Amino acid sequence: MKKRVAVLISGSGSNLQALIDAAQAPDYPAEIVCVISNRPAAYGLKRAAHHNIDTHIIDHKLFENRDAFEQALHEKLAAAKVEIICLAGFMRILTAGFVNQWAGRILNIHPSLLPAFKGLNVQQQALDAGVKESGCTVHVVTPDLDDGPIIGQRAVPVKAGDTAETLSERILREEHMLYPQCLARFALNGLEAALKTAS
Numbered sequence: 001m002k003k004r005v006a007v008l009i010s011g012s013g014s015n016l017q018a019l020i021d022a023a024q025a026p027d028y029p030a031e032i033v034c035v036i037s038n039r040p041a042a043y044g045l046k047r048a049a050h051h052n053i054d055t056h057i058i059d060h061k062l063f064e065n066r067d068a069f070e071q072a073l074h075e076k077l078a079a080a081k082v083e084i085i086c087l088a089g090f091m092r093i094l095t096a097g098f099v100n101q102w103a104g105r106i107l108n109i110h111p112s113l114l115p116a117f118k119g120l121n122v123q124q125q126a127l128d129a130g131v132k133e134s135g136c137t138v139h140v141v142t143p144d145l146d147d148g149p150i151i152g153q154r155a156v157p158v159k160a161g162d163t164a165e166t167l168s169e170r171i172l173r174e175e176h177m178l179y180p181q182c183l184a185r186f187a188l189n190g191l192e193a194a195l196k197t198a199s
């Protein structure tokens with residue numbers, strides 16, 4: 001049985017597209033059953049609709065507080081019988097309450113080689129630090145930001161003359177390969193095995 005996956009986005013959704021494309025293979029161990037955006041204008045919603053995947057907008061601005069927003073999110077995920085949540089450019093911090101409800105079942109992709117450069121504008125952080133290599137990480141989400149067990153990473157060189165944009169593009173190309181691989185391993189073998197076979 002394929003694992004039921006929800007992808008949470010806030011923007012372009014190029015990682016969502018990579019997951020959609022991978023999930024079209026008959027033997028891929030996960031299916032994307034819904035895409036949820038906290039931003040009504042997120043382009044990723046169009047990508048999902050194009051592939052006839054259910055889309056939902058849960059606009060955080062319409063909720064009184066974070067708990068109410070997360071309750072709506074939780075209800076939508078539970079109604080869709082979601083087994084794994086993939087954060088893919090989802091730019092809201094999830095509280096410990098939500099993360100614990102879904103403990104060990106939320107993955108995130110982050111555009112740096114964690115534990116280096118957590119938080120926002122991490123490509124600029126990497127340039128400012130003068131590192132010669134950066135990359136991307138898929139990890140399990142825990143209540144601490146960008147901190148959970150690492151499932152996989154891919155590195156890229158930082159080149160002379162790089163800007164945050166050129167570095168982001170180079171990292172994104174690796175993200176698109178890394179996320180589908182990590183989700184497949186996680187869906188197939190579960191958390192412990194995915195960590196042991198980390199790439």
Ligand code: GAR
Pocket residue numbers: 009010011012013014015016044088089090091109110111119172175
């Ligand atoms: C990706 O680079 C992803 O790693 C990053 O946002 C971008 C989303 O691109 N995520 C974070 O920074 C999370 N803190 P996409 O919408 O084209 O997939």
